[in-house]
Amino acid sequence: MTWLDLPADTPFGLANLPYGVFVRDDDRPRVGVRIGDSVLDLAAALDDPTFARSSLNEFLAQGRARWTEVRSRVRELLTDARHRDAVTPLLVPLAEVRLLLPVEIGDYVDFYASEQHASNVGRMFRPGAEPLTPNWKHLPIGYHGRSGTVVASGTPIVRPSGQRKAPADPAPTFGPSRRLDIEAEVGFVVGTGSRLGEPVALKDFPEHVFGVCLVNDWSARDLQAWEYVPLGPFLGKSFATSVSPWIVPLDALEEARVAPPARDPEPLPYLRDGDEHWGLDLTLEVRLNGHVVARPPAATLYWTAAQQLAHMTVNGASLRPGDLYASGTVSGPEREQFGSLLELSWAGETPIELPDGGTRTFLEDGDEVTITATAPGPDGTRIGFGEVTGRVDPAR
Amino acid sequence: MTWLDLPADTPFGLANLPYGVFVRDDDRPRVGVRIGDSVLDLAAALDDPTFARSSLNEFLAQGRARWTEVRSRVRELLTDARHRDAVTPLLVPLAEVRLLLPVEIGDYVDFYASEQHASNVGRMFRPGAEPLTPNWKHLPIGYHGRSGTVVASGTPIVRPSGQRKAPADPAPTFGPSRRLDIEAEVGFVVGTGSRLGEPVALKDFPEHVFGVCLVNDWSARDLQAWEYVPLGPFLGKSFATSVSPWIVPLDALEEARVAPPARDPEPLPYLRDGDEHWGLDLTLEVRLNGHVVARPPAATLYWTAAQQLAHMTVNGASLRPGDLYASGTVSGPEREQFGSLLELSWAGETPIELPDGGTRTFLEDGDEVTITATAPGPDGTRIGFGEVTGRVDPAR
Numbered sequence: 001m002t003w004l005d006l007p008a009d010t011p012f013g014l015a016n017l018p019y020g021v022f023v024r025d026d027d028r029p030r031v032g033v034r035i036g037d038s039v040l041d042l043a044a045a046l047d048d049p050t051f052a053r054s055s056l057n058e059f060l061a062q063g064r065a066r067w068t069e070v071r072s073r074v075r076e077l078l079t080d081a082r083h084r085d086a087v088t089p090l091l092v093p094l095a096e097v098r099l100l101l102p103v104e105i106g107d108y109v110d111f112y113a114s115e116q117h118a119s120n121v122g123r124m125f126r127p128g129a130e131p132l133t134p135n136w137k138h139l140p141i142g143y144h145g146r147s148g149t150v151v152a153s154g155t156p157i158v159r160p161s162g163q164r165k166a167p168a169d170p171a172p173t174f175g176p177s178r179r180l181d182i183e184a185e186v187g188f189v190v191g192t193g194s195r196l197g198e199p200v201a202l203k204d205f206p207e208h209v210f211g212v213c214l215v216n217d218w219s220a221r222d223l224q225a226w227e228y229v230p231l232g233p234f235l236g237k238s239f240a241t242s243v244s245p246w247i248v249p250l251d252a253l254e255e256a257r258v259a260p261p262a263r264d265p266e267p268l269p270y271l272r273d274g275d276e277h278w279g280l281d282l283t284l285e286v287r288l289n290g291h292v293v294a295r296p297p298a299a300t301l302y303w304t305a306a307q308q309l310a311h312m313t314v315n316g317a318s319l320r321p322g323d324l325y326a327s328g329t330v331s332g333p334e335r336e337q338f339g340s341l342l343e344l345s346w347a348g349e350t351p352i353e354l355p356d357g358g359t360r361t362f363l364e365d366g367d368e369v370t371i372t373a374t375a376p377g378p379d380g381t382r383i384g385f386g387e388v389t390g391r392v393d394p395a396r
Numbered sequence: 397m398t399w400l401d402l403p404a405d406t407p408f409g410l411a412n413l414p415y416g417v418f419v420r421d422d423d424r425p426r427v428g429v430r431i432g433d434s435v436l437d438l439a440a441a442l443d444d445p446t447f448a449r450s451s452l453n454e455f456l457a458q459g460r461a462r463w464t465e466v467r468s469r470v471r472e473l474l475t476d477a478r479h480r481d482a483v484t485p486l487l488v489p490l491a492e493v494r495l496l497l498p499v500e501i502g503d504y505v506d507f508y509a510s511e512q513h514a515s516n517v518g519r520m521f522r523p524g525a526e527p528l529t530p531n532w533k534h535l536p537i538g539y540h541g542r543s544g545t546v547v548a549s550g551t552p553i554v555r556p557s558g559q560r561k562a563p564a565d566p567a568p569t570f571g572p573s574r575r576l577d578i579e580a581e582v583g584f585v586v587g588t589g590s591r592l593g594e595p596v597a598l599k600d601f602p603e604h605v606f607g608v609c610l611v612n613d614w615s616a617r618d619l620q621a622w623e624y625v626p627l628g629p630f631l632g633k634s635f636a637t638s639v640s641p642w643i644v645p646l647d648a649l650e651e652a653r654v655a656p657p658a659r660d661p662e663p664l665p666y667l668r669d670g671d672e673h674w675g676l677d678l679t680l681e682v683r684l685n686g687h688v689v690a691r692p693p694a695a696t697l698y699w700t701a702a703q704q705l706a707h708m709t710v711n712g713a714s715l716r717p718g719d720l721y722a723s724g725t726v727s728g729p730e731r732e733q734f735g736s737l738l739e740l741s742w743a744g745e746t747p748i749e750l751p752d753g754g755t756r757t758f759l760e761d762g763d764e765v766t767i768t769a770t771a772p773g774p775d776g777t778r779i780g781f782g783e784v785t786g787r788v789d790p791a792r
Contacts, residue, residue, distance in 0.1 A: 323544065
């Protein structure tokens with residue numbers, strides 16, 4: 001039990017303790033841990049300059065033993081009442097801080113791990129063909145995104161312009177995207193790096209991955225549809241990717257681990273997870289202008305983050321502290337579980353109805369999208385992930 | 397004229413002055429400028445800590461006016477004989493230094509700008525279809541690569557393993573790539589960054605791009621063929637990308653600028669280059685175990701680096717100092733101008749003959765590939781780019 005006065009059902013209790021980077025007034029950015037609606041100033045609480053930084057990267061690079069040590073020291077500070085007088089002044093109310101991008105991103109990789117999402121997109125983008133490409137159930141399909149445009153939650157999203165060409169158009173035209181979309185995803189932050197030429201085995205996932213955040217992989221579907229053959233998505237994705245400010249450590253997600261869906265066919269040995277159950281039972285919630293439009297269930301993802309890590313490195317590609325990879329859009333089997341407007345509106349054919357009487361196929365200027373999530377914690381509690389939010393600004 | 401004793405036809409004379417990062421003995425890395433077969437220690441020569449760094453990034457971020465100022469100061473030091481006594485001790489023989497990766501890479505983007513290469517690949521990968529996809533002549537196709545595995549010239553390349561599946565195979569198998577290849581490319585290093593949401597116009601190319609290097613984009617064709625639909629190349633490329641140690645500043649390439657090929661159809665306005673001729677007349681040379689196997693001509697590239705920059709940012713994607721983008725494989729119209737073994741051996745059908753009596757379709761363990769290039773300089777001289785080299789180590 002903590003000596004703080006917290007509601008019993010807080011999603012940011014002792015079982016969570018996510019890490020972020022905050023700034024107060026004109027002070028320098030610092031690493032903090034969220035407890036309830038406060039941020040514990042770690043540099044001060046632990047008297048450690050690792051946390052007097054503008055990103056988590058230095059701490060991430062220190063590895064699992066150190067992550068465990070710091071987590072256990074923070075729990076001690078927040079439970080042993082003898083620390084109350086010393087620690088209380090180091091708790092900053094959330095309302096008084098600005099939260100920054102918590103990680104200096106190395107490489108950003110986006111996967112495509114939801115069978116429902118990949119099938120939906122296949123049906124819409126390649127009508128008449130098999131919804132899943134022949135490789136989909138053999139490997140976690142992924143691609144590199146633009147790490148320099150990964151932005152903190154709250155950053156305004158300028159509507160991108162680019163080339164658009166519908167199949168019936170004689171030639172492409174240039175202009176603002178008319179099919180601006182979101183993708184509700186789960187993100188994984190790499191802590192410990194690896195050496196070039198040396199694959200990371202699936203079982204070593206918790207040695208290398210520090211924690212989990214939420215990702216909105218903004219997508220311009222019209223730009224993407226015209227450009228993506230043969231080398232994949234580029235400008236349709238690279239204008240912005242938003243991430244939530246709190247990195248929930250894997251240590252907080254023991255109760256959220258679930259068996260992933262059965263795989264058929266059985267994957268090649270380096271992708272077999274046996275009893276290493278790294279399915280994660282996060283329930284996402286997507287709100288458009290405050291109205292819930294979807295509740296995508298991450299437990300349905302076909303490929304786990306541990307499999308993604310093993311695949312991403314099986315060719316010898318190295319990892320760096322601060323690498324980020326994301327699940328791809330999380331979509332469950334029901335329409336209200338689809339994690340993109342492309343799917344929710346079925347490529348614009350069935351608009352979403354909003355409570356104000358309006359409808360949406362894709363995003364309009366001024367629209368605000370917020371993704372939140374929780375996962376099971378100990379004793380029936382929930383672990384919170386905070387939110388990733390962004391508002392659409394008009395094209396320039 | 398320089399006071400140094402240099403051959404009149406040196407490709408590393410006063411007209412070139414490329415930048416790199418070197419280390420001598422156990423000293424710390426420093427930025428240097430190459431002149432002849434020496435490296436000028438810039439931190440000492442200019443008494444400026446910007447150059448006492450392990451990368452060019454700080455200098456890159458300072459922008460075009462500063463790049464011009466430093467270049468002109470270096471020329472003065474190397475031409476005015478009054479500086480000879482002070483500067484001579486700051487010239488380190490190349491033989492005494494190790495050259496490092498010159499830039500801390502932000503994002504790495506690989507384009508696909510050679511019409512001959514894209515047509516060749518289309519014929520091999522999608523037989524029976526049009527060689528070029530319908531978008532190819534409307535926009536410079538590109539994708540993000542893995543910046544964390546961009547390595548210095550000379551770094552051994554471990555043969556990657558992964559999933560391979562020929563069309564006739566019933567299922568994929570796992571093992572070392574059997575189709576390990578190279579791609580001879582020209583790389584462009586971004587100096588000045590840009591703001592999120594603000595496109596960089598084609599005419600502003602020289603304000604943002606600092607210089608040019610050589611790139612070997614190692615490729616595992618069997619991994620790539622199986623994985624690349626629908627999201628593009630991933631593990632087939634991400635295991636290693638080698639770059640040459642010297643960044644030749646754009647200022648050294650005035651005589652190398654040529655009109656690019658005529659474009660048909662005319663591109664959309666943001667890609668029109670008018671009189672901004674940023675075709676670059678580099679002639680690459682690819683050697684396999686010392687034997688020249690190709691001389692790809694970069695002047696034939698359909699899309700220029702200025703068009704690539706305008707395209708990459710037209711959706712508002714921002715640039716960072718140290719971003720790297722590459723042309724994609726340079727292939728001219730003749731077989732001996734093809735910049736990959738895939739094309740030179742026509743997917744393995746027509747092996748290359750080597751002087752030792754051996755033949756090659758794709759790379760064998762122990763093979764060493766070296767790419768060099770020169771471009772026209774003033775008064776009939778040539779500008780040198782040095783080399784990017786790598787040897788294939790067996791799979792682990």
